[in-house]
Amino acid sequence: MERIPIKYIRPNPNQPRKQFEPDKLDELRQSIERYGVLQPIVVRKASGFYEIIAGERRFQAAQLAGKTDIPALIVTVDSDRVMELALIENIQRADLNAIEEALAYEQLMQTLGLTQQQLAERVGKSRSHVTNSLRLLRLPSAVQHAVMIGELTMGHARAITGMKSVQAMEQIARRVIAEQWTVRRLERYLQKERSEKKTLKRSNADVEAVEAVLAERLQMDVSIRSRRKGGVLELKYFSQDDLEHLLALLSPQDFDSSRD
Secondary structure, X not given: OEEEEHHHEEOOOOOOOOOOOHHHHHHHHHHHHHHXXXXXXXXXXXXXXXXXXXXXXXXXXXXXXXXXEEEEEEOOOOHHHXXXXXXXXXXXXXXXXXXXXXXXXXXXXXXXXXXXXXXXXXXXXXXXXXXXXXXXXXXOHHHHHHHHOOOOXXXXXXXXXXXXXXXXXXXXXXXXXXXXOOHHHHXXXXXXXHHHHHHHHHHHHHXXXXXXXXXXXXXXXXXXXXXXXXXXXXXXXXXXXXXXXXXXXXXXXXXXXXXX
């Protein structure tokens, strides 16, 4: 272990954690001012300076505390390994929010050419956890940001990923935040929406079947528009002969007597 001047240390550009909570960072600053840096950071030599592998929050807090140097362990690892170690350290400390974790998984898979199963084994997580985490990257940027700043939880985000359109995701996210919905309430709402859509889909299929039968029997265009109560049945005719044909089908006797 060595004490390295802070001016020679650089953060890891691939640090999985994008944000550090100001309150916790300030608490650590106060601790460092009082007791010093008790646990060394981990760095590697890189192009004339030292790159942080683990301990960036301690590094930032030491800077805020006015320290000019910091205890560090110097290790020799390649760039791919740096990213992996940084991710694992943050996961073990539960320091990453759900989006940061998903982005880190994606970056590791792309950089190292890993499958989801291989990645899960490398980071000590289940395959399903990795899969569900990566699904969060389907969320629109506004919803991802809400997760990153803590307005939405991982549970909220996972529920929203099942929605079809970006607009729908953004709308429900705004409502969840504004009305402070629990994850359970959101899940119940989405389940109800899916159930109603299935019912409507079945209803529409039934209506289309009826339209087809009537169109075949009446030999004209038929349109049915369902409403909450009742609906509209529309028959289109294009000539006087069509109209007479329809009237004859609907009420042959009345129609015949009216013509006599």
